[in-house]
Amino acid sequence: MSAAGGKFAARRAGLLARLEPGSVVYLATAPESVRNGDSDYPYRHDSSFYYLTGFPEPESALVLVAASGDQPSRAILFCREKNVEREIWDGLRHGPEAARAEFGVDAAYPIAMLDEKMAEVLAGAPALYCRLARDEGLDGQLRRWFDGVRARGRTGIVAPPALRDLVPLVDEMRVVKDAGEQATMLRAGQISAAAHRRAMRAARSGVFEYELEAELLYEFRKSGAQFPAYTPIVASGANSCILHYNSNDRQTRDGDLVLIDAGCELDGYASDITRTFPVNGRFSAPQRELYDIVLAAQAAAFEAIRPGNTFHAAHDAAVRVLAQGMLDTGLLNRDTAGSLDDVIANKAYTAFYMHGTSHWLGMDVHDTGAYRLTDHPDKPSRPLAEGMVLTVEPGIYVRPAPGVPEQYWNIGIRIEDDVVVAAGAPRVLTDEVPKTVDDIERLMAEGS
Amino acid sequence: MSAAGGKFAARRAGLLARLEPGSVVYLATAPESVRNGDSDYPYRHDSSFYYLTGFPEPESALVLVAASGDQPSRAILFCREKNVEREIWDGLRHGPEAARAEFGVDAAYPIAMLDEKMAEVLAGAPALYCRLARDEGLDGQLRRWFDGVRARGRTGIVAPPALRDLVPLVDEMRVVKDAGEQATMLRAGQISAAAHRRAMRAARSGVFEYELEAELLYEFRKSGAQFPAYTPIVASGANSCILHYNSNDRQTRDGDLVLIDAGCELDGYASDITRTFPVNGRFSAPQRELYDIVLAAQAAAFEAIRPGNTFHAAHDAAVRVLAQGMLDTGLLNRDTAGSLDDVIANKAYTAFYMHGTSHWLGMDVHDTGAYRLTDHPDKPSRPLAEGMVLTVEPGIYVRPAPGVPEQYWNIGIRIEDDVVVAAGAPRVLTDEVPKTVDDIERLMAEGS
Amino acid sequence: MSAAGGKFAARRAGLLARLEPGSVVYLATAPESVRNGDSDYPYRHDSSFYYLTGFPEPESALVLVAASGDQPSRAILFCREKNVEREIWDGLRHGPEAARAEFGVDAAYPIAMLDEKMAEVLAGAPALYCRLARDEGLDGQLRRWFDGVRARGRTGIVAPPALRDLVPLVDEMRVVKDAGEQATMLRAGQISAAAHRRAMRAARSGVFEYELEAELLYEFRKSGAQFPAYTPIVASGANSCILHYNSNDRQTRDGDLVLIDAGCELDGYASDITRTFPVNGRFSAPQRELYDIVLAAQAAAFEAIRPGNTFHAAHDAAVRVLAQGMLDTGLLNRDTAGSLDDVIANKAYTAFYMHGTSHWLGMDVHDTGAYRLTDHPDKPSRPLAEGMVLTVEPGIYVRPAPGVPEQYWNIGIRIEDDVVVAAGAPRVLTDEVPKTVDDIERLMAEGS
Amino acid sequence: MSAAGGKFAARRAGLLARLEPGSVVYLATAPESVRNGDSDYPYRHDSSFYYLTGFPEPESALVLVAASGDQPSRAILFCREKNVEREIWDGLRHGPEAARAEFGVDAAYPIAMLDEKMAEVLAGAPALYCRLARDEGLDGQLRRWFDGVRARGRTGIVAPPALRDLVPLVDEMRVVKDAGEQATMLRAGQISAAAHRRAMRAARSGVFEYELEAELLYEFRKSGAQFPAYTPIVASGANSCILHYNSNDRQTRDGDLVLIDAGCELDGYASDITRTFPVNGRFSAPQRELYDIVLAAQAAAFEAIRPGNTFHAAHDAAVRVLAQGMLDTGLLNRDTAGSLDDVIANKAYTAFYMHGTSHWLGMDVHDTGAYRLTDHPDKPSRPLAEGMVLTVEPGIYVRPAPGVPEQYWNIGIRIEDDVVVAAGAPRVLTDEVPKTVDDIERLMAEGS
Numbered sequence A, B, C, D: 001m002s003a004a005g006g007k008f009a010a011r012r013a014g015l016l017a018r019l020e021p022g023s024v025v026y027l028a029t030a031p032e033s034v035r036n037g038d039s040d041y042p043y044r045h046d047s048s049f050y051y052l053t054g055f056p057e058p059e060s061a062l063v064l065v066a067a068s069g070d071q072p073s074r075a076i077l078f079c080r081e082k083n084v085e086r087e088i089w090d091g092l093r094h095g096p097e098a099a100r101a102e103f104g105v106d107a108a109y110p111i112a113m114l115d116e117k118m119a120e121v122l123a124g125a126p127a128l129y130c131r132l133a134r135d136e137g138l139d140g141q142l143r144r145w146f147d148g149v150r151a152r153g154r155t156g157i158v159a160p161p162a163l164r165d166l167v168p169l170v171d172e173m174r175v176v177k178d179a180g181e182q183a184t185m186l187r188a189g190q191i192s193a194a195a196h197r198r199a200m201r202a203a204r205s206g207v208f209e210y211e212l213e214a215e216l217l218y219e220f221r222k223s224g225a226q227f228p229a230y231t232p233i234v235a236s237g238a239n240s241c242i243l244h245y246n247s248n249d250r251q252t253r254d255g256d257l258v259l260i261d262a263g264c265e266l267d268g269y270a271s272d273i274t275r276t277f278p279v280n281g282r283f284s285a286p287q288r289e290l291y292d293i294v295l296a297a298q299a300a301a302f303e304a305i306r307p308g309n310t311f312h313a314a315h316d317a318a319v320r321v322l323a324q325g326m327l328d329t330g331l332l333n334r335d336t337a338g339s340l341d342d343v344i345a346n347k348a349y350t351a352f353y354m355h356g357t358s359h360w361l362g363m364d365v366h367d368t369g370a371y372r373l374t375d376h377p378d379k380p381s382r383p384l385a386e387g388m389v390l391t392v393e394p395g396i397y398v399r400p401a402p403g404v405p406e407q408y409w410n411i412g413i414r415i416e417d418d419v420v421v422a423a424g425a426p427r428v429l430t431d432e433v434p435k436t437v438d439d440i441e442r443l444m445a446e447g448s
């Protein structure tokens, strides 16, 4: 087994330790996905499958059998067979033999043998852990596998009496990132930060949004990141008020703000940075006014991110600063909206801040893991723990509307960084890109 | 609740007592089934659904919620709505309101509300018990229901982390029949016995097999049985060697044996009788010779049916008598087949006796329930207990073949009765139809 | 080829003559259908498949290839393979070799070879005629077959550019019955008539509905009919007003009418008779009054059934008599319902006569074939032609309701016969069962 | 209607002109495709849907009704409704009203009304043109729509008797590109050429393959191209012999060749260029030797691309040059492989050139359209016509193998350009990137 393989074996062992003895796990990776004609999108593995195997190829699946009595646990990988002809066309495949050695599994078989092996493995197992009630394709496989076992019912062989959901188990394992994962995510954050700096330096009035996107893509790939972690948002002018805008085809104008929300995916881990800056290099007074509110909200949120604090504490802290700013600037009218506490209680601030402040970050941009204590009847917010990684991304978005001060119209601002929950203050993975007004203006003045 | 309703409520309570607190049960009844054009087969409910509800209509489903904390358990029935227009055409429907009252459930809703209610009921439940990995239609419903719950994931609401197989639980409940079930099955056995007697009396050389079937059908329905429990087998001459023969369109000839395997279904419970008799009313010598072996085998099997004896003991006892008979008659050649123990050890008897001696009998002809201890690694045969109902049906079937004495060719004999395991000898439900050679000949001599 | 085979070959030739040269037909027979547990309903073939093949086994399919250029047409049957082991259990199978000879097809293959052969047959065919957009299972097969052909696209091989609906083509062939079909249907009608007579003779106050059903079932099967053509309706008292009532479990009372709608299926052809009679053998005055109206309506309908008359003319004639009767008896109030023409124009009669008077009859009870000229923009009623077979079944059903004369409450009457359109008056297939009040009373007086 | 809308309306008219009067067309655009977690891949419309509508949003469908009698033809667009709340999150939607105006259709409805409208449109239509036997989802819709129409069968309304394949019709329309399409494809070719030049200039020994990919991505997006038309191939050293290599993660070494196969997609149209160059800027003698053979093969292929010549003539011409080169260099041994004609006849050249020389290019990289005359029994190669666009991409790939001269091992070369078939020589869309050895070395010497 390779050194890397040991990491994945340890994760599989961690999972197996939580399972009923003798039970079975089945997890397939993601399918290939057609883009147009006979062209596929660039292949992306399933995050949880990769988390447990490190195996990058499509058409593969992992089967685990938990230890039972004196039977040790087993990890079995199913994958594509070696095929010289296909490999000339499509690239190398590990094949079962090499995969077994490199990825540290106990056995590996061609994927075509899956049905046959599952019928063996499931006979008499107390439970099958899988993606429960999610995939039509898997449901069909399960019926076939279970029918196969049940056909032997006269002999006393029984199919598993339970299907259990594998998803929350692996999801929760993924919430806390180990040192290796944090290192990868730091490197991803640094690459994304460099990309944002490059885009800022390249900005000037009249540039097209996609030209700035090109700077991001360049820096990502040049630095070895395989993909954008999500479709980059380069939103200028009024577009900055559309949260997931990504057509990126508008020509900027002098006086616009540009909101860029973009991060790379490096070795399967996402980063996620948003910065907002004036395309001409100088914030106007109203832009700066709102910007500083958002920045203060982010600072307040950082203060709330401590082990033991709840996940939602950062959001509450950010909202308090943002709501106060909305009252101070007149975005919210004190006469109608009332006090700060009123604004918070009746959620009046959602007119200008309608999204959450944080999400888990990891292999997926919106990474897995619960945000509340699902076992508790009141579903309270979940306490943070060291090693959890989340974004902090307050914002203010002002669309034209009656009663809203016109100087703020079409200003959309978001400032987003990625942090690791740590003993004291959180560790920021993405601080290599400026975010104060002064620092941004200074960088932009340098040019590209 | 009706008195009958109480019986079903007690069964539901028995089931609920075995479940994890707060978990949910979902069980739909059987669909209607097209025969040809726009004609359906006569509707038959799902046995387990009926066992738990007594509700006879299609398009209905039972949902149970196990008690949890101070929440009592709940039984919810989903059924067709009242609809005067449809009822003029298709007959009365209970409708939710009347169904709730009559069948003793806690709530009843139109089946169209199933999705909505399941989304409520499943939220936070620890498990859903259902027909696991069996029905494509249910799998699609589950994905929809679970998706609905999961869409609320940000609030901490979770979908059940486990699907559990309801089938073995209800199957095992059904293995032991209560007094009411036994009474129904006795009445079913009596009706079927009368039908067999009627067919025997109607037999004469030259009769068509279907004419004898007509006698059976008449007696079944005349006596109030709703249906044949399975397609009747009226197999004369060589047809008697085809185990599930049922075209029943041959004209008998003098000298033929007729094997009739037929039983009625009364109020949802099956009976299952086989008798074999000479169409002309007199057994020939070779017919009688083999017949007496089979009858002795059945007697030996009866002796082995005692509480605590294994399910397979009756088969073993029957096989021993049959095998000895095969050796005695020369069906098996001692020179090549060896001793009785050899014949048993190497299963040489399966040339003439290729099926098992017993099956569970109840709502289904091949009723539910394990035949072996599935939890035991060696899967030993299961001990019998009072109240279990099973068939006892040894047979001999001699197709023409080299080395087989020609006088036995095309003789197929099976003698089948239904018994309840009881403290001493089993209680025979179907003894009102003769089975000794003499008794049969005497009855047939009476004529119809 | 057997003589019977020639009949089916002629039908296939008739179908092929209507198809585009070189095009392909695919038609599978019906699947087996589970009743409960591991018991199936008695197998029923697909009517159109049987119409074209005469082949009775499940798991079979017919493929036709229309002649093209110098290639003659071909008929290919796919069926179960011979299998001695399975045949001991389940009965004989023809197997491809014998099936080819007996059913007169050009080739026969095991059903397992279907995919392979379809990929050959479909390559380059101009169209595939099949059951269009009806069966999920077929749709999956088609995608597989077409994908197989399309995979060879680089070589210029193409999949059929059109799927055409086979159903209306065969449906229309089936509308006109040939002499052989008419002979079978006459025999079916005679058997059903005998069954109705037997039930009438067995009737007496206090008999259960199912006891009368037993008489029907007996006569059907005794006479060699394989099945009831549909679930028999034995509806006494108020049940007679439920059109498709079939629980048949009520005990009759003196003074009840009994409506029996039942017919046998003989060799794949249905009959369909309804008679209504007093359980005690004597019509009451109000019963007789309404009965005679219905009988007169049927007579009027017969008069309208002539070649060239429209299908709906019989219904219109019956309605006119029924509506007049409703006015005459006060079922409809002249003051509120107006004149006869008013009653017809505003369909007031549908309060007591809510169904159509006729349907096609043949292999299916509601047999195939259009009732209107579908090609015509106005969709006029279709002209009758010799050899068409239809039912004639007027009725009156009086449920208790305010304003309805109480002496008629719970009287439901239907009189139904099966007729062949012929040169003059239609030929009645079911006239061996009495239908005048006097004839019925006379028969019932004879007793059983 | 916008000017652009007119172009699409003309295409729809062209399609409608080929259809049976009154028939219906249904074509949905592509679905959104999940990449990982809740992140989608960048949305890509279906090419043929876009070809006929220009409509860029997911969840939309086009329905056409061909003119019939005095009913004019109709174009109906189904799309997402306006939804302010969703648009704040996900971006603007046209909505039916604006879509109708901008895209020049006769009517537009919310996609939720599709089922309702299809039931209307299909009633009585002679045929439905759709993606035939390709999509499980569509098959389910068709069954639903047809069932809806058939439920009205008693009224004489009928569902379409035929489904016809829309795909080949639109595919063939797309084969010949109009002036507007050619202009877009020229611009796409120019952008891709600039990207290749940029990558060449950035190359140096030790650069990672992905660094060169970054140069391509940058130039594509900077120039306004929305996407790579396919996953770029940057294959150095031995990787150049894997035809669709795209992990692009190897570090180059001095002496390597780099094969780059990459093109942008601009406004829905693909370009497709391959160049092969020495990473250190100077071809070695064996590299140059093979390179010049491939370049000569491409030149020969260009000569064969003339209106009226067959599609495969270019391939044949290229193969002849390549095969001669293989013999001249000793890649193929004259003693064993024989003469040039032998090598061609027995396809010995496929050891080093195993792919075709050309494919159609357009909205899809492997664009739609037949390569052979599918109507002709012999399936001959198709004649070229002006306006067709295809690639010309000969290559030589030498993997290490016994008997193959070692100086050529691991050399993979492909030279690919995009051409429009024109009156004389084809018009090359991608000639702004050098391809002679001298031109390449000169450009690389300039550096970046």
Ligand SMILES: [Mn+2]
Pocket: A272, A359, A391, A393, A416
């Ligand atoms: Mn984010």
Ligand SMILES: [Mn+2]
Pocket: B272, B359, B391, B393, B416
């Ligand atoms: Mn039995």
Ligand SMILES: [Mn+2]
Pocket: C272, C359, C391, C393, C416
């Ligand atoms: Mn009828």
Ligand SMILES: [Mn+2]
Pocket: D272, D359, D391, D393, D416
């Ligand atoms: Mn290409």
